[in-house]
Amino acid sequence: MPFIQFNEGPNAGQSHEVPEAGITLGRDYTANVQILDTRVSSAHAMILFEKGNWWVYDLQSSNGTLLNGSETEAGTLEGGDTITIGASTITFHLEGNAQAISEPSARETLGKRSAAEPSNDAELVAELSASYERMREQLSQVIVGQHEVIEQMLIAIFCRGHALLMGVPGLAKTLLVSTLSHVLDLGFKRVQFTPDLMPADITGTEILDDDGTGKRAFRFVHGPIFANLVLADEINRTPPKTQAALLEAMQEHHVTVGDRTYHLPEPFFVLATQNPIEQEGTYPLPEAQLDRFMFNIVVDYPSAEEELQIIKQVTGNHKVRIETALNADDVLKLQQVVRRVPVADHVVEFAATLARASRPKQKEAPDFVRELVAWGAGPRAGISLITAAKARAILHGRHHATTDDVQKVAYPVLRHRILTTFSAEAAGVTTDDIIKMLIKYYKPEAELDI
Numbered sequence: 001m002p003f004i005q006f007n008e009g010p011n012a013g014q015s016h017e018v019p020e021a022g023i024t025l026g027r028d029y030t031a032n033v034q035i036l037d038t039r040v041s042s043a044h045a046m047i048l049f050e051k052g053n054w055w056v057y058d059l060q061s062s063n064g065t066l067l068n069g070s071e072t073e074a075g076t077l078e079g080g081d082t083i084t085i086g087a088s089t090i091t092f093h094l095e096g097n098a099q100a101i102s103e104p105s106a107r108e109t110l111g112k113r114s115a116a117e118p119s120n121d122a123e124l125v126a127e128l129s130a131s132y133e134r135m136r137e138q139l140s141q142v143i144v145g146q147h148e149v150i151e152q153m154l155i156a157i158f159c160r161g162h163a164l165l166m167g168v169p170g171l172a173k174t175l176l177v178s179t180l181s182h183v184l185d186l187g188f189k190r191v192q193f194t195p196d197l198m199p200a201d202i203t204g205t206e207i208l209d210d211d212g213t214g215k216r217a218f219r220f221v222h223g224p225i226f227a228n229l230v231l232a233d234e235i236n237r238t239p240p241k242t243q244a245a246l247l248e249a250m251q252e253h254h255v256t257v258g259d260r261t262y263h264l265p266e267p268f269f270v271l272a273t274q275n276p277i278e279q280e281g282t283y284p285l286p287e288a289q290l291d292r293f294m295f296n297i298v299v300d301y302p303s304a305e306e307e308l309q310i311i312k313q314v315t316g317n318h319k320v321r322i323e324t325a326l327n328a329d330d331v332l333k334l335q336q337v338v339r340r341v342p343v344a345d346h347v348v349e350f351a352a353t354l355a356r357a358s359r360p361k362q363k364e365a366p367d368f369v370r371e372l373v374a375w376g377a378g379p380r381a382g383i384s385l386i387t388a389a390k391a392r393a394i395l396h397g398r399h400h401a402t403t404d405d406v407q408k409v410a411y412p413v414l415r416h417r418i419l420t421t422f423s424a425e426a427a428g429v430t431t432d433d434i435i436k437m438l439i440k441y442y443k444p445e446a447e448l449d450i
Helices: 100-111 121-140 145-156 172-183 199-203 240-252 303-316 328-338 346-355 367-372 379-395 404-413 422-427 431-442
Strands: 003-008 016-019 023-026 045-050 055-058 065-067 070-072 074-077 082-085 087-093 162-165 186-190 206-211 216-222 229-235 254-257 262-263 267-276 295-298 373-375
Touching: 003 145, 016 121, 016 240, 055 065, 087 121, 121 145, 121 328, 121 379, 145 267, 145 295, 145 328, 145 404, 172 186, 172 229, 172 267, 172 422, 186 267, 199 206, 199 240, 199 254, 206 254, 216 262, 229 262, 240 254, 240 267, 295 404, 328 379, 346 379, 346 404, 346 431, 367 422, 379 404, 404 431
Parallel strands: 162 267, 162 295, 186 229, 229 267
Antiparallel strands: 003 016, 003 087, 023 045, 045 055, 055 074, 065 070, 065 082, 082 087, 206 216, 254 262
């Protein structure tokens, strides 16, 4: 079978077989081959067999695709041809053993590490599991309780996903996100969304500047979106035009101002908050933008014991010193490890069935879905279920994902992708209730505490 071999770039040493149906190359986690390079678009290029030949197609990328040094939109491939994407040079081979080439350089996919650092995925899983405990320990000095919320936020980050935090005011959502940025040593910016916020207030703008010699030229001033971790506070309070500017950054990891494209720092995440009870003067997020959020995390009230501890901690002389558990490079490397966590076929089938069964017009849909659901989850939900299950598995020190992992992440993945009918709303049935019924329908032995 034909295969590609990475010679330079972040994936140097890797080789991947290319089936006739093709593979996609890009920066997004949904690509068949993920390339963590800011010069690579989310879906950058595709290689497939078509019309009796092998072809490479540029998928309208920002920086283009080179074939043997020349930019191309579509070109036929021969054995030994070189494809250039960002900093990556890739050789196309018509036949050979991709696995034999890949194995000696497997550790290269995680970057160069010293001899004292982990050199295989098993050791990296153990390292991440230990780091998870350190992160929880550091966060617990500031945030009381909210263990599920913390775990779900970390899962989203290690999956390169974005998260929407739903909760009433005063539950420390902003404090949680800012503390998390300290623990992970990530650049942090907070944007308070208001009705008069403009796209340039987020992305940045060009200003006419004097360079000191009397000449004037336009200079781009970076907006708050240029950070590793961006908190979009009360995202539903800004108009759709501003929401759309944020959508490009979330999906493509770059912003476009005029005729120039500016890439965002990696890793890049958006954690947005919404107040579920006060809806006056708000602009609900359209379904297309909601689908870009991997998780919809519910931040609930603390327990009685936790609330007592919060009051004592805030009103007393409580001082903490937060220590970093990981840094940006560690996060990027561990994101690659998540992609390689094995998943059995029956686990993938369970995730796909949950997503498909949420659609009332699918044959898999149970009767209660046909009655209570107006619109179900799309294919991105199944992808998110499996990716999140992988991340949850390694956070708990396991080397494979299970149906229990899928079940645990089903609520944050599906709750914003299911639209209920008027009958469901009148009966007080929520999307969480529907997800619970779906899990019980396809996995009767499941424990359904959430």
